[in-house]
Amino acid sequence: MKTCQQSNNKGFTLIELMMTLAIAGVLLSIALFSTTQMTSQEKANNFVTEFKRNLKFARAKAMTTGDPVIVCAVTNPGTTGACSADWQTGTIVMFSDVNSNGSFDSTTDVLIRSVSSLITNSQLKSSVAGASIRFDARGQVAATQSFTFCPTSDNKYNVSVQVTAAGAVRNLGKTTATCGT
Numbered sequence: 001m002k003t004c005q006q007s008n009n010k011g012f013t014l015i016e017l018m019m020t021l022a023i024a025g026v027l028l029s030i031a032l033f034s035t036t037q038m039t040s041q042e043k044a045n046n047f048v049t050e051f052k053r054n055l056k057f058a059r060a061k062a063m064t065t066g067d068p069v070i071v072c073a074v075t076n077p078g079t080t081g082a083c084s085a086d087w088q089t090g091t092i093v094m095f096s097d098v099n100s101n102g103s104f105d106s107t108t109d110v111l112i113r114s115v116s117s118l119i120t121n122s123q124l125k126s127s128v129a130g131a132s133i134r135f136d137a138r139g140q141v142a143a144t145q146s147f148t149f150c151p152t153s154d155n156k157y158n159v160s161v162q163v164t165a166a167g168a169v170r171n172l173g174k175t176t177a178t179c180g181t
Helices: 014-065
Strands: 069-074 091-096 110-115 123-126 133-135 145-150 159-163 169-174
Touching: 014 069, 014 091, 014 110, 014 133, 014 145, 014 159, 014 169
Parallel strands: none
Antiparallel strands: 069 091, 069 133, 091 110, 123 145, 145 159, 159 169
């Protein structure tokens, strides 16, 4: 009578190990692509939500105080200076323009809020070149103005926000508009 001896070899063959690593690599690349896409979309959505909230706050502040409130980009927030002609430059600030001269004067105007600079590699472009947003005592602005936020340079996840002449702030959602010159 013959007896079968079982081999007690434990472990993986080289082929099994290579197949496992290949499958893991494919799954990791799929997950990484999805995460990158989701991050860009979330970056755009978060910026729009924050920008809208700040614009609505500026409008409410103008209506409450009776002083015009200006939202613009300033190179050195907290110091005296004019609004930048480019929304890419500096920090987005809102201030009560007590002396109604259109620029921030630290001695007379009141800095209400300062929004940190844009996230690296993102852009913000206004439909009106170099224009700040000025809410009057009724919460209105001079003309409708749209903003396009581009979280990446490939223009895949761009979103738009609009400030109407009546002062209403609208999220226009995904757009084909670009931030390039």
